[in-house]
Amino acid sequence: MFNALLLEQSGKDTTARVQRLKQEQLTEGNVLVKVDYSTLNYKDALAITGKGKIVRQWPLVPGIDFAGTVLASEHPNHQIGDEVILTGWGVGEQYWGGLAEKARVNGDWLVPLPGLMTTQRAMAIGSAGFTAMLALMALEKAGVTPAQGPVLVTGASGGLGSIAVRLLTKAGFEVHAETGRMQNSEWLRSLGACEIIDRTTLDKEPAPLESQRWAGAIDAVGGRTLARILSQTKMHGAVAACGLAGGVNLNTTVMPFILRGIQLLGIDSVYVSKETRMLAWQRLQDSLPKDFEQEAETYTLEQSIAVAHDLLTGKVKGRVLIQP
Template sequence: MFKALLLEESGKNTHASLQRLNETQLTTGDVLVKVDYSTLNYKDALAITGKGKIVRQWPMVPGIDYAGTVLASDHPDHRIGDEVILTGWGVGEQHWGGLAEKACAKGDWLIPLPAGMSPKRAMAIGTAGFTAMLSLMALEHAGIKPEQGPILVTGATGGVGSVAVRLLAKAGFEVHAATGRPQHADWLRELGASEIVDRADLDKEPAALESQHWAGAIDSVGGRTLARILSQTKMDGAVAACGLAGGVALNTTVMPFILRGVQLIGINSVYMAKEKRIEAWQRLQKSLPLDFEDQAQEFTLEQSIQVAQDMLAGKLKGRVVIQP
Protein backbone atom coordinates (compact mmCIF):
# COMPACT_ATOMS: atom_id res chain seq x y z
CA MET A 1 0.00 0.00 0.00
CA PHE A 2 1.08 3.56 -0.59
CA LYS A 3 -0.28 7.06 -0.05
CA ALA A 4 -1.41 9.14 -3.03
CA LEU A 5 -3.50 12.13 -3.97
CA LEU A 6 -6.36 10.76 -6.08
CA LEU A 7 -8.58 12.78 -8.40
CA GLU A 8 -12.03 11.38 -9.18
CA GLU A 9 -14.72 12.67 -11.49
CA SER A 10 -17.93 13.64 -9.74
CA GLY A 11 -20.45 14.76 -12.33
CA LYS A 12 -18.84 17.83 -13.88
CA ASN A 13 -16.66 18.39 -10.83
CA THR A 14 -13.32 17.04 -9.67
CA HIS A 15 -12.97 15.52 -6.21
CA ALA A 16 -9.44 15.40 -4.76
CA SER A 17 -8.61 13.29 -1.71
CA LEU A 18 -5.67 11.60 -0.04
CA GLN A 19 -6.00 7.81 -0.24
CA ARG A 20 -4.14 4.54 0.41
CA LEU A 21 -3.73 2.63 -2.83
CA ASN A 22 -2.43 -0.79 -3.78
CA GLU A 23 0.61 -1.31 -6.02
CA THR A 24 -1.50 -3.52 -8.28
CA GLN A 25 -3.37 -0.35 -9.32
CA LEU A 26 -0.14 0.95 -10.91
CA THR A 27 -0.52 -0.48 -14.40
CA THR A 28 1.53 1.85 -16.63
CA GLY A 29 5.14 1.06 -17.39
CA ASP A 30 7.95 -1.32 -16.50
CA VAL A 31 9.75 0.62 -13.76
CA LEU A 32 8.47 1.07 -10.20
CA VAL A 33 9.80 4.19 -8.48
CA LYS A 34 9.79 5.33 -4.86
CA VAL A 35 8.94 9.01 -5.16
CA ASP A 36 11.35 11.04 -3.04
CA TYR A 37 10.06 14.42 -4.20
CA SER A 38 7.46 15.72 -6.59
CA THR A 39 6.38 19.25 -7.28
CA LEU A 40 3.22 21.19 -7.92
CA ASN A 41 3.08 23.04 -11.23
CA TYR A 42 0.41 25.34 -12.62
CA LYS A 43 -0.94 22.46 -14.69
CA ASP A 44 -1.17 20.31 -11.55
CA ALA A 45 -3.07 23.06 -9.77
CA LEU A 46 -5.58 23.20 -12.62
CA ALA A 47 -6.02 19.43 -12.47
CA ILE A 48 -6.44 19.26 -8.68
CA THR A 49 -8.97 22.09 -8.55
CA GLY A 50 -10.80 20.99 -11.70
CA LYS A 51 -10.39 24.46 -13.20
CA GLY A 52 -8.69 23.18 -16.32
CA LYS A 53 -9.30 20.25 -18.68
CA ILE A 54 -6.05 18.54 -17.78
CA VAL A 55 -7.07 15.02 -16.75
CA ARG A 56 -7.76 12.63 -19.64
CA GLN A 57 -8.31 9.40 -17.70
CA TRP A 58 -10.17 8.85 -14.42
CA PRO A 59 -9.36 8.29 -11.65
CA MET A 60 -5.99 10.09 -11.78
CA VAL A 61 -3.02 10.63 -9.53
CA PRO A 62 -1.79 14.12 -10.51
CA GLY A 63 1.79 15.33 -10.58
CA ILE A 64 3.47 15.87 -13.95
CA ASP A 65 6.97 15.26 -12.63
CA TYR A 66 8.85 13.45 -9.89
CA ALA A 67 12.29 12.28 -8.81
CA GLY A 68 13.01 9.13 -6.91
CA THR A 69 14.66 5.74 -6.59
CA VAL A 70 13.99 2.63 -8.68
CA LEU A 71 12.35 -0.12 -6.61
CA ALA A 72 11.83 -2.64 -9.41
CA SER A 73 12.61 -2.66 -13.12
CA ASP A 74 12.07 -4.72 -16.25
CA HIS A 75 13.84 -2.09 -18.37
CA PRO A 76 17.49 -2.58 -19.38
CA ASP A 77 18.49 1.05 -18.71
CA HIS A 78 17.33 1.14 -15.08
CA ARG A 79 18.36 -0.98 -12.11
CA ILE A 80 17.13 -1.18 -8.53
CA GLY A 81 18.63 1.71 -6.57
CA ASP A 82 19.10 4.03 -9.56
CA GLU A 83 17.99 7.62 -9.03
CA VAL A 84 15.79 8.92 -11.84
CA ILE A 85 13.77 11.92 -13.01
CA LEU A 86 10.49 11.96 -14.87
CA THR A 87 8.88 14.98 -16.51
CA GLY A 88 6.13 15.07 -19.14
CA TRP A 89 4.95 12.14 -21.29
CA GLY A 90 1.33 12.73 -20.25
CA VAL A 91 2.01 11.72 -16.65
CA GLY A 92 -0.52 13.33 -14.32
CA GLU A 93 -2.89 13.67 -17.29
CA GLN A 94 -3.18 10.28 -19.02
CA HIS A 95 -0.97 8.21 -16.71
CA TRP A 96 -0.75 8.28 -12.93
CA GLY A 97 1.71 10.86 -11.73
CA GLY A 98 4.06 11.81 -8.94
CA LEU A 99 1.90 13.18 -6.13
CA ALA A 100 2.22 9.86 -4.37
CA GLU A 101 4.70 7.74 -2.46
CA LYS A 102 5.15 5.41 -5.46
CA ALA A 103 4.79 5.69 -9.20
CA CYS A 104 5.17 3.42 -12.21
CA ALA A 105 6.50 4.57 -15.59
CA LYS A 106 7.89 3.34 -18.87
CA GLY A 107 11.65 3.16 -18.64
CA ASP A 108 12.04 5.18 -21.85
CA TRP A 109 10.40 8.12 -20.08
CA LEU A 110 12.99 8.21 -17.29
CA ILE A 111 16.40 9.84 -17.32
CA PRO A 112 19.15 9.43 -14.73
CA LEU A 113 19.50 12.03 -12.03
CA PRO A 114 22.57 14.14 -12.98
CA ALA A 115 25.70 13.64 -10.89
CA GLY A 116 25.61 15.79 -7.78
CA MET A 117 21.88 16.56 -8.05
CA SER A 118 19.57 15.55 -5.20
CA PRO A 119 15.94 14.54 -5.82
CA LYS A 120 14.82 17.68 -3.97
CA ARG A 121 16.99 19.88 -6.19
CA ALA A 122 15.61 18.12 -9.27
CA MET A 123 12.06 18.90 -8.23
CA ALA A 124 12.89 22.44 -7.17
CA ILE A 125 13.81 22.72 -10.85
CA GLY A 126 11.05 20.43 -12.13
CA THR A 127 9.15 20.73 -15.39
CA ALA A 128 9.16 24.50 -14.97
CA GLY A 129 12.94 24.75 -14.83
CA PHE A 130 13.33 22.15 -17.56
CA THR A 131 11.01 24.20 -19.78
CA ALA A 132 12.95 27.37 -18.98
CA MET A 133 16.23 25.71 -19.98
CA LEU A 134 14.73 24.36 -23.22
CA SER A 135 13.56 27.91 -23.96
CA LEU A 136 17.04 29.33 -23.37
CA MET A 137 18.55 26.61 -25.56
CA ALA A 138 16.03 27.48 -28.30
CA LEU A 139 17.00 31.17 -28.21
CA GLU A 140 20.67 30.21 -28.36
CA HIS A 141 19.99 27.89 -31.32
CA ALA A 142 18.22 30.80 -33.04
CA GLY A 143 21.43 32.79 -32.76
CA ILE A 144 20.37 35.23 -30.04
CA LYS A 145 23.34 36.67 -28.17
CA PRO A 146 23.53 38.97 -25.12
CA GLU A 147 24.91 41.90 -27.13
CA GLN A 148 21.74 42.05 -29.24
CA GLY A 149 19.69 43.50 -26.40
CA PRO A 150 17.32 42.59 -23.57
CA ILE A 151 15.32 39.39 -23.28
CA LEU A 152 11.77 39.68 -21.96
CA VAL A 153 10.42 37.03 -19.59
CA THR A 154 6.67 36.98 -18.98
CA GLY A 155 5.01 35.38 -15.96
CA ALA A 156 8.29 36.12 -14.22
CA THR A 157 7.16 35.26 -10.69
CA GLY A 158 5.91 31.85 -11.78
CA GLY A 159 7.81 28.60 -11.95
CA VAL A 160 9.01 28.83 -15.56
CA GLY A 161 9.52 32.58 -15.47
CA SER A 162 11.51 32.77 -12.25
CA VAL A 163 13.93 30.05 -13.38
CA ALA A 164 14.20 31.64 -16.84
CA VAL A 165 15.23 34.94 -15.26
CA ARG A 166 18.01 33.16 -13.36
CA LEU A 167 19.23 31.17 -16.36
CA LEU A 168 19.27 34.13 -18.73
CA ALA A 169 21.11 36.33 -16.24
CA LYS A 170 23.65 33.56 -15.64
CA ALA A 171 24.17 33.31 -19.41
CA GLY A 172 24.96 37.03 -19.59
CA PHE A 173 21.69 38.38 -20.96
CA GLU A 174 19.99 41.59 -19.85
CA VAL A 175 16.67 40.38 -18.47
CA HIS A 176 13.42 42.35 -18.36
CA ALA A 177 10.85 40.61 -16.15
CA ALA A 178 7.13 41.12 -16.77
CA THR A 179 4.80 40.64 -13.81
CA GLY A 180 1.52 41.82 -12.41
CA ARG A 181 2.87 41.59 -8.87
CA PRO A 182 4.92 44.72 -8.16
CA GLN A 183 5.43 43.55 -4.57
CA HIS A 184 7.86 40.95 -5.93
CA ALA A 185 9.99 43.41 -7.92
CA ASP A 186 12.91 43.31 -5.48
CA TRP A 187 12.89 39.51 -5.52
CA LEU A 188 13.00 39.47 -9.33
CA ARG A 189 15.96 41.82 -9.27
CA GLU A 190 17.69 39.46 -6.85
CA LEU A 191 17.15 36.67 -9.40
CA GLY A 192 18.87 38.76 -12.06
CA ALA A 193 16.26 41.01 -13.69
CA SER A 194 17.54 44.48 -14.56
CA GLU A 195 14.10 45.95 -15.32
CA ILE A 196 10.54 45.18 -14.23
CA VAL A 197 7.75 45.43 -16.81
CA ASP A 198 4.10 45.83 -15.85
CA ARG A 199 2.26 42.92 -17.46
CA ALA A 200 -0.73 45.24 -18.11
CA ASP A 201 1.43 47.12 -20.61
CA LEU A 202 1.75 43.93 -22.64
CA ASP A 203 -1.87 42.86 -22.38
CA LYS A 204 -3.13 45.30 -24.98
CA GLU A 205 -4.21 44.94 -28.57
CA PRO A 206 -1.02 45.15 -30.63
CA ALA A 207 -0.36 47.01 -33.82
CA ALA A 208 1.04 45.00 -36.71
CA LEU A 209 4.49 46.37 -35.84
CA GLU A 210 5.56 48.46 -32.86
CA SER A 211 8.81 49.98 -31.63
CA GLN A 212 11.56 47.37 -31.32
CA HIS A 213 12.27 46.54 -27.66
CA TRP A 214 13.41 42.92 -27.25
CA ALA A 215 16.12 40.81 -28.82
CA GLY A 216 14.07 37.86 -27.70
CA ALA A 217 11.56 36.61 -25.17
CA ILE A 218 10.52 33.59 -23.15
CA ASP A 219 6.74 33.73 -22.94
CA SER A 220 4.58 31.55 -20.71
CA VAL A 221 1.42 33.63 -21.18
CA GLY A 222 0.39 33.38 -24.82
CA GLY A 223 -2.70 35.11 -26.16
CA ARG A 224 -2.67 38.87 -26.66
CA THR A 225 0.55 39.20 -24.66
CA LEU A 226 2.44 36.99 -27.08
CA ALA A 227 0.99 38.87 -30.06
CA ARG A 228 2.22 42.17 -28.61
CA ILE A 229 5.67 40.77 -27.82
CA LEU A 230 6.04 39.64 -31.44
CA SER A 231 5.19 43.14 -32.68
CA GLN A 232 7.88 44.60 -30.38
CA THR A 233 10.67 42.11 -31.06
CA LYS A 234 13.79 43.42 -32.76
CA MET A 235 15.08 42.54 -36.20
CA ASP A 236 16.18 38.87 -36.35
CA GLY A 237 14.91 38.30 -32.82
CA ALA A 238 13.28 35.15 -31.50
CA VAL A 239 10.47 34.33 -29.09
CA ALA A 240 10.20 31.00 -27.27
CA ALA A 241 6.53 30.26 -26.54
CA CYS A 242 6.09 27.78 -23.69
CA GLY A 243 2.77 28.53 -22.00
CA LEU A 244 -0.84 29.61 -22.36
CA ALA A 245 -1.83 31.18 -19.05
CA GLY A 246 -3.30 34.14 -20.94
CA GLY A 247 -5.12 32.12 -23.60
CA VAL A 248 -4.58 29.84 -26.58
CA ALA A 249 -5.62 32.23 -29.36
CA LEU A 250 -2.89 34.11 -31.19
CA ASN A 251 -4.27 37.00 -33.24
CA THR A 252 -1.28 38.52 -34.98
CA THR A 253 -0.01 39.34 -38.46
CA VAL A 254 2.83 38.07 -40.62
CA MET A 255 4.56 41.47 -40.40
CA PRO A 256 7.06 40.63 -37.59
CA PHE A 257 8.05 37.48 -39.46
CA ILE A 258 8.47 38.83 -43.00
CA LEU A 259 9.66 42.37 -42.26
CA ARG A 260 11.86 41.73 -39.21
CA GLY A 261 12.71 38.07 -39.55
CA VAL A 262 11.36 37.29 -36.09
CA GLN A 263 11.27 33.61 -35.18
CA LEU A 264 8.46 32.13 -33.07
CA ILE A 265 9.68 28.89 -31.49
CA GLY A 266 7.33 26.47 -29.75
CA ILE A 267 8.70 24.67 -26.70
CA ASN A 268 7.40 21.12 -26.26
CA SER A 269 8.76 19.93 -22.94
CA VAL A 270 6.28 17.04 -22.66
CA TYR A 271 7.62 14.83 -25.48
CA MET A 272 11.17 16.15 -25.84
CA ALA A 273 13.72 13.58 -27.03
CA LYS A 274 15.74 11.81 -24.35
CA GLU A 275 19.14 13.11 -25.53
CA LYS A 276 18.00 16.72 -25.32
CA ARG A 277 16.42 16.07 -21.92
CA ILE A 278 19.73 14.81 -20.56
CA GLU A 279 21.59 17.81 -22.02
CA ALA A 280 19.10 20.26 -20.50
CA TRP A 281 19.26 18.64 -17.05
CA GLN A 282 23.04 18.61 -17.06
CA ARG A 283 23.07 22.32 -17.91
CA LEU A 284 20.54 23.02 -15.18
CA GLN A 285 22.78 21.34 -12.61
CA LYS A 286 25.69 23.56 -13.66
CA SER A 287 23.78 26.81 -14.19
CA LEU A 288 21.66 27.15 -11.06
CA PRO A 289 22.99 28.11 -7.60
CA LEU A 290 24.05 25.31 -5.30
CA ASP A 291 21.39 26.33 -2.78
CA PHE A 292 18.62 26.51 -5.38
CA GLU A 293 16.49 23.84 -3.70
CA ASP A 294 16.58 25.77 -0.41
CA GLN A 295 14.71 28.61 -2.10
CA ALA A 296 11.76 26.44 -3.11
CA GLN A 297 8.71 26.25 -0.87
CA GLU A 298 8.26 22.74 0.53
CA PHE A 299 4.91 21.18 1.43
CA THR A 300 3.57 17.75 2.27
CA LEU A 301 1.22 15.64 0.19
CA GLU A 302 -1.50 16.41 2.73
CA GLN A 303 -1.12 20.14 2.00
CA SER A 304 -1.15 19.82 -1.79
CA ILE A 305 -4.88 20.54 -2.30
CA GLN A 306 -4.63 23.86 -0.46
CA VAL A 307 -1.35 24.66 -2.21
CA ALA A 308 -3.06 24.16 -5.59
CA GLN A 309 -5.78 26.61 -4.61
CA ASP A 310 -3.23 29.13 -3.38
CA MET A 311 -1.23 28.83 -6.59
CA LEU A 312 -4.22 29.65 -8.77
CA ALA A 313 -5.08 32.55 -6.46
CA GLY A 314 -1.63 34.03 -7.05
CA LYS A 315 -0.52 33.64 -3.44
CA LEU A 316 2.71 31.78 -4.25
CA LYS A 317 5.91 32.71 -6.04
CA GLY A 318 8.72 30.62 -7.46
CA ARG A 319 8.90 26.87 -7.15
CA VAL A 320 6.93 24.46 -4.95
CA VAL A 321 8.18 20.99 -3.99
CA ILE A 322 6.09 18.22 -2.45
CA GLN A 323 7.52 15.49 -0.21
CA PRO A 324 5.18 12.48 -0.09
Protein backbone atom coordinates in the same frame (compact mmCIF):
# COMPACT_ATOMS: atom_id res chain seq x y z
CA MET B 1 0.05 0.15 0.44
CA PHE B 2 1.12 3.71 -0.23
CA ASN B 3 -0.26 7.24 0.01
CA ALA B 4 -1.35 9.12 -3.10
CA LEU B 5 -3.38 12.16 -4.03
CA LEU B 6 -6.26 10.70 -6.03
CA LEU B 7 -8.53 12.69 -8.32
CA GLU B 8 -12.01 11.33 -8.96
CA GLN B 9 -14.90 12.68 -10.99
CA SER B 10 -18.40 13.13 -9.62
CA GLY B 11 -20.64 14.48 -12.35
CA LYS B 12 -18.80 17.54 -13.61
CA ASP B 13 -16.97 18.06 -10.32
CA THR B 14 -13.47 16.93 -9.42
CA THR B 15 -12.73 15.60 -5.94
CA ALA B 16 -9.17 15.43 -4.65
CA ARG B 17 -8.09 13.64 -1.50
CA VAL B 18 -5.15 11.65 -0.18
CA GLN B 19 -5.87 7.93 -0.06
CA ARG B 20 -4.11 4.66 0.79
CA LEU B 21 -3.77 2.63 -2.40
CA LYS B 22 -2.49 -0.81 -3.33
CA GLN B 23 0.54 -1.13 -5.57
CA GLU B 24 -1.54 -3.19 -8.01
CA GLN B 25 -3.66 -0.10 -8.68
CA LEU B 26 -0.77 1.73 -10.32
CA THR B 27 -0.93 2.17 -14.07
CA GLU B 28 1.16 -0.12 -16.28
CA GLY B 29 4.88 0.35 -16.68
CA ASN B 30 8.17 -1.49 -16.46
CA VAL B 31 9.84 0.62 -13.75
CA LEU B 32 8.56 1.16 -10.21
CA VAL B 33 9.91 4.28 -8.49
CA LYS B 34 9.87 5.45 -4.89
CA VAL B 35 8.98 9.14 -5.28
CA ASP B 36 11.25 11.35 -3.17
CA TYR B 37 9.86 14.66 -4.44
CA SER B 38 7.34 15.95 -6.90
CA THR B 39 6.27 19.52 -7.59
CA LEU B 40 3.14 21.55 -8.12
CA ASN B 41 2.95 23.07 -11.59
CA TYR B 42 0.26 25.21 -13.22
CA LYS B 43 -1.02 22.15 -15.09
CA ASP B 44 -1.19 20.17 -11.82
CA ALA B 45 -3.15 22.96 -10.17
CA LEU B 46 -5.67 22.96 -13.02
CA ALA B 47 -6.09 19.18 -12.69
CA ILE B 48 -6.48 19.21 -8.89
CA THR B 49 -8.99 22.06 -8.84
CA GLY B 50 -10.88 20.83 -11.90
CA LYS B 51 -10.52 24.23 -13.55
CA GLY B 52 -8.86 22.92 -16.70
CA LYS B 53 -9.37 19.99 -19.06
CA ILE B 54 -6.15 18.28 -18.02
CA VAL B 55 -7.26 14.85 -16.80
CA ARG B 56 -7.70 12.29 -19.58
CA GLN B 57 -8.63 9.28 -17.46
CA TRP B 58 -10.39 8.78 -14.14
CA PRO B 59 -9.42 8.17 -11.44
CA LEU B 60 -5.97 9.80 -11.68
CA VAL B 61 -2.97 10.51 -9.52
CA PRO B 62 -1.79 13.95 -10.71
CA GLY B 63 1.79 15.23 -10.83
CA ILE B 64 3.50 15.83 -14.18
CA ASP B 65 7.00 15.30 -12.78
CA PHE B 66 8.87 13.51 -10.03
CA ALA B 67 12.33 12.39 -8.94
CA GLY B 68 13.11 9.30 -6.93
CA THR B 69 14.76 5.91 -6.63
CA VAL B 70 14.06 2.76 -8.66
CA LEU B 71 12.44 0.03 -6.55
CA ALA B 72 11.93 -2.53 -9.32
CA SER B 73 12.76 -2.60 -13.01
CA GLU B 74 12.21 -4.68 -16.10
CA HIS B 75 13.90 -2.03 -18.25
CA PRO B 76 17.51 -2.60 -19.38
CA ASN B 77 18.62 0.99 -18.68
CA HIS B 78 17.38 1.22 -15.09
CA GLN B 79 18.47 -0.85 -12.12
CA ILE B 80 17.23 -1.04 -8.53
CA GLY B 81 18.71 1.86 -6.59
CA ASP B 82 19.14 4.17 -9.60
CA GLU B 83 18.04 7.77 -9.06
CA VAL B 84 15.86 9.05 -11.90
CA ILE B 85 13.84 12.04 -13.11
CA LEU B 86 10.57 12.09 -15.01
CA THR B 87 8.95 15.07 -16.74
CA GLY B 88 6.22 15.03 -19.37
CA TRP B 89 5.05 12.07 -21.49
CA GLY B 90 1.43 12.59 -20.41
CA VAL B 91 2.18 11.54 -16.84
CA GLY B 92 -0.20 13.30 -14.45
CA GLU B 93 -2.68 13.65 -17.32
CA GLN B 94 -3.15 10.30 -19.07
CA TYR B 95 -0.99 8.19 -16.74
CA TRP B 96 -0.74 8.25 -12.96
CA GLY B 97 1.83 10.78 -11.83
CA GLY B 98 4.17 11.91 -9.11
CA LEU B 99 1.92 13.15 -6.31
CA ALA B 100 2.23 9.83 -4.52
CA GLU B 101 4.78 7.81 -2.60
CA LYS B 102 5.19 5.44 -5.57
CA ALA B 103 4.88 5.67 -9.35
CA ARG B 104 5.10 3.06 -12.11
CA VAL B 105 6.02 4.27 -15.59
CA ASN B 106 7.59 3.33 -18.89
CA GLY B 107 11.35 3.27 -18.37
CA ASP B 108 11.91 5.01 -21.71
CA TRP B 109 10.47 8.15 -20.11
CA LEU B 110 13.04 8.30 -17.32
CA VAL B 111 16.40 10.05 -17.40
CA PRO B 112 19.20 9.43 -14.90
CA LEU B 113 19.76 12.01 -12.21
CA PRO B 114 22.92 14.01 -13.06
CA GLY B 115 25.81 12.94 -10.85
CA LEU B 116 26.02 16.00 -8.61
CA MET B 117 22.26 16.63 -8.35
CA THR B 118 19.95 15.46 -5.57
CA THR B 119 16.35 14.45 -6.12
CA GLN B 120 15.30 17.46 -4.05
CA ARG B 121 17.25 19.83 -6.31
CA ALA B 122 15.91 18.11 -9.44
CA MET B 123 12.34 18.80 -8.40
CA ALA B 124 13.08 22.31 -7.15
CA ILE B 125 13.93 22.75 -10.84
CA GLY B 126 11.19 20.42 -12.09
CA SER B 127 9.22 20.72 -15.31
CA ALA B 128 9.25 24.51 -14.93
CA GLY B 129 13.03 24.80 -14.88
CA PHE B 130 13.44 22.09 -17.49
CA THR B 131 11.12 24.00 -19.84
CA ALA B 132 12.93 27.26 -19.11
CA MET B 133 16.24 25.64 -20.09
CA LEU B 134 14.73 24.27 -23.31
CA ALA B 135 13.53 27.81 -24.10
CA LEU B 136 17.00 29.24 -23.48
CA MET B 137 18.56 26.57 -25.68
CA ALA B 138 16.03 27.38 -28.43
CA LEU B 139 16.87 31.10 -28.28
CA GLU B 140 20.58 30.30 -28.50
CA LYS B 141 19.99 28.00 -31.48
CA ALA B 142 18.00 30.80 -33.14
CA GLY B 143 21.05 33.05 -32.86
CA VAL B 144 19.97 35.35 -30.02
CA THR B 145 23.02 36.64 -28.14
CA PRO B 146 23.50 39.03 -25.18
CA ALA B 147 25.09 41.59 -27.52
CA GLN B 148 21.78 42.04 -29.36
CA GLY B 149 19.98 43.55 -26.39
CA PRO B 150 17.64 42.63 -23.54
CA VAL B 151 15.53 39.50 -23.37
CA LEU B 152 12.03 39.58 -21.86
CA VAL B 153 10.60 36.94 -19.52
CA THR B 154 6.84 36.96 -18.97
CA GLY B 155 5.12 35.45 -15.97
CA ALA B 156 8.38 36.03 -14.16
CA SER B 157 6.96 35.51 -10.66
CA GLY B 158 5.96 31.95 -11.50
CA GLY B 159 8.07 28.81 -11.38
CA LEU B 160 9.06 28.76 -15.05
CA GLY B 161 9.52 32.51 -15.31
CA SER B 162 11.61 32.93 -12.18
CA ILE B 163 14.01 30.17 -13.25
CA ALA B 164 14.17 31.63 -16.77
CA VAL B 165 15.29 34.95 -15.26
CA ARG B 166 18.12 33.18 -13.46
CA LEU B 167 19.18 31.06 -16.43
CA LEU B 168 19.27 34.02 -18.82
CA THR B 169 21.21 36.10 -16.30
CA LYS B 170 23.71 33.27 -15.86
CA ALA B 171 24.09 33.12 -19.66
CA GLY B 172 25.00 36.81 -19.75
CA PHE B 173 21.73 38.36 -20.95
CA GLU B 174 20.17 41.59 -19.75
CA VAL B 175 16.81 40.38 -18.47
CA HIS B 176 13.54 42.32 -18.34
CA ALA B 177 10.87 40.62 -16.22
CA GLU B 178 7.12 41.00 -16.74
CA THR B 179 4.83 40.20 -13.83
CA GLY B 180 1.29 40.75 -12.65
CA ARG B 181 2.59 40.97 -9.09
CA MET B 182 4.65 44.12 -8.85
CA GLN B 183 5.13 43.48 -5.13
CA ASN B 184 7.68 40.87 -6.23
CA SER B 185 9.85 43.46 -7.99
CA GLU B 186 12.73 43.40 -5.52
CA TRP B 187 12.73 39.61 -5.46
CA LEU B 188 12.92 39.51 -9.26
CA ARG B 189 15.80 41.98 -9.21
CA SER B 190 17.58 39.70 -6.74
CA LEU B 191 17.26 36.89 -9.32
CA GLY B 192 18.97 39.05 -11.94
CA ALA B 193 16.23 41.09 -13.64
CA CYS B 194 17.36 44.59 -14.63
CA GLU B 195 13.89 45.98 -15.36
CA ILE B 196 10.45 45.04 -14.05
CA ILE B 197 7.42 45.48 -16.32
CA ASP B 198 3.81 45.56 -15.12
CA ARG B 199 1.74 42.94 -16.92
CA THR B 200 -1.01 45.45 -17.74
CA THR B 201 1.34 47.34 -20.06
CA LEU B 202 1.68 44.29 -22.32
CA ASP B 203 -1.78 42.75 -22.01
CA LYS B 204 -3.26 44.91 -24.77
CA GLU B 205 -4.10 44.39 -28.42
CA PRO B 206 -0.92 45.17 -30.40
CA ALA B 207 -0.36 47.20 -33.52
CA PRO B 208 1.02 45.12 -36.41
CA LEU B 209 4.48 46.53 -35.62
CA GLU B 210 5.61 48.53 -32.61
CA SER B 211 8.92 49.97 -31.44
CA GLN B 212 11.67 47.37 -31.26
CA ARG B 213 12.42 46.57 -27.61
CA TRP B 214 13.74 43.04 -27.12
CA ALA B 215 16.24 40.78 -28.85
CA GLY B 216 14.20 37.83 -27.66
CA ALA B 217 11.72 36.60 -25.11
CA ILE B 218 10.67 33.57 -23.10
CA ASP B 219 6.89 33.81 -22.90
CA ALA B 220 4.90 31.81 -20.35
CA VAL B 221 1.68 33.79 -20.82
CA GLY B 222 0.50 33.58 -24.43
CA GLY B 223 -2.61 35.36 -25.71
CA ARG B 224 -2.48 39.12 -26.21
CA THR B 225 0.79 39.34 -24.32
CA LEU B 226 2.53 37.08 -26.82
CA ALA B 227 1.03 38.99 -29.75
CA ARG B 228 2.32 42.26 -28.27
CA ILE B 229 5.80 40.82 -27.70
CA LEU B 230 5.99 39.69 -31.32
CA SER B 231 5.21 43.22 -32.50
CA GLN B 232 7.99 44.61 -30.26
CA THR B 233 10.76 42.10 -30.95
CA LYS B 234 13.88 43.42 -32.63
CA MET B 235 15.04 42.61 -36.14
CA HIS B 236 16.05 38.94 -36.43
CA GLY B 237 15.05 38.27 -32.84
CA ALA B 238 13.20 35.22 -31.52
CA VAL B 239 10.43 34.45 -29.03
CA ALA B 240 10.19 31.10 -27.25
CA ALA B 241 6.53 30.33 -26.44
CA CYS B 242 6.01 27.90 -23.57
CA GLY B 243 2.83 28.87 -21.72
CA LEU B 244 -0.83 29.80 -22.09
CA ALA B 245 -1.88 31.32 -18.77
CA GLY B 246 -3.10 34.39 -20.67
CA GLY B 247 -5.06 32.44 -23.29
CA VAL B 248 -4.56 30.21 -26.32
CA ASN B 249 -5.58 32.63 -29.08
CA LEU B 250 -2.88 34.54 -30.96
CA ASN B 251 -4.14 37.63 -32.76
CA THR B 252 -1.15 38.82 -34.75
CA THR B 253 -0.05 39.50 -38.33
CA VAL B 254 2.72 38.24 -40.58
CA MET B 255 4.45 41.61 -40.43
CA PRO B 256 6.90 40.88 -37.59
CA PHE B 257 7.94 37.71 -39.41
CA ILE B 258 8.40 39.08 -42.94
CA LEU B 259 9.51 42.64 -42.18
CA ARG B 260 11.76 41.94 -39.21
CA GLY B 261 12.58 38.29 -39.77
CA ILE B 262 11.76 37.24 -36.24
CA GLN B 263 11.18 33.62 -35.21
CA LEU B 264 8.40 32.21 -33.03
CA LEU B 265 9.74 29.09 -31.32
CA GLY B 266 7.32 26.56 -29.85
CA ILE B 267 8.80 24.78 -26.82
CA ASP B 268 7.78 21.13 -26.45
CA SER B 269 8.81 19.90 -23.02
CA VAL B 270 6.47 16.88 -22.97
CA TYR B 271 7.72 14.69 -25.83
CA VAL B 272 11.20 16.13 -26.42
CA SER B 273 13.90 13.53 -27.18
CA LYS B 274 15.87 11.80 -24.45
CA GLU B 275 19.14 13.22 -25.83
CA THR B 276 17.86 16.77 -25.51
CA ARG B 277 16.49 16.02 -22.05
CA MET B 278 19.84 14.80 -20.80
CA LEU B 279 21.65 17.80 -22.27
CA ALA B 280 19.17 20.19 -20.62
CA TRP B 281 19.50 18.50 -17.22
CA GLN B 282 23.30 18.55 -17.43
CA ARG B 283 23.18 22.30 -18.09
CA LEU B 284 20.70 22.82 -15.28
CA GLN B 285 23.00 21.07 -12.86
CA ASP B 286 25.52 23.91 -13.07
CA SER B 287 23.32 26.90 -13.98
CA LEU B 288 21.56 27.61 -10.69
CA PRO B 289 22.85 28.56 -7.21
CA LYS B 290 24.11 25.71 -5.04
CA ASP B 291 21.41 26.32 -2.43
CA PHE B 292 18.63 26.78 -4.99
CA GLU B 293 16.51 23.94 -3.64
CA GLN B 294 16.40 25.60 -0.21
CA GLU B 295 14.42 28.49 -1.71
CA ALA B 296 11.49 26.28 -2.73
CA GLU B 297 8.58 25.88 -0.32
CA THR B 298 8.00 22.23 0.62
CA TYR B 299 4.53 20.83 1.32
CA THR B 300 2.91 17.46 2.03
CA LEU B 301 0.43 15.64 -0.18
CA GLU B 302 -2.37 16.78 2.14
CA GLN B 303 -1.31 20.42 1.78
CA SER B 304 -0.99 20.24 -2.01
CA ILE B 305 -4.75 20.69 -2.57
CA ALA B 306 -4.84 24.08 -0.85
CA VAL B 307 -1.59 25.11 -2.52
CA ALA B 308 -3.08 24.27 -5.94
CA HIS B 309 -5.86 26.79 -5.32
CA ASP B 310 -3.32 29.37 -4.12
CA LEU B 311 -1.22 28.87 -7.25
CA LEU B 312 -4.14 29.63 -9.55
CA THR B 313 -5.03 32.78 -7.61
CA GLY B 314 -1.50 34.17 -7.78
CA LYS B 315 -0.58 33.58 -4.15
CA VAL B 316 2.41 31.35 -4.89
CA LYS B 317 5.85 32.74 -5.73
CA GLY B 318 8.60 30.66 -7.32
CA ARG B 319 8.82 26.91 -6.94
CA VAL B 320 6.75 24.46 -4.86
CA LEU B 321 8.08 21.08 -3.75
CA ILE B 322 5.82 18.23 -2.69
CA GLN B 323 7.33 15.55 -0.46
CA PRO B 324 5.03 12.52 -0.31
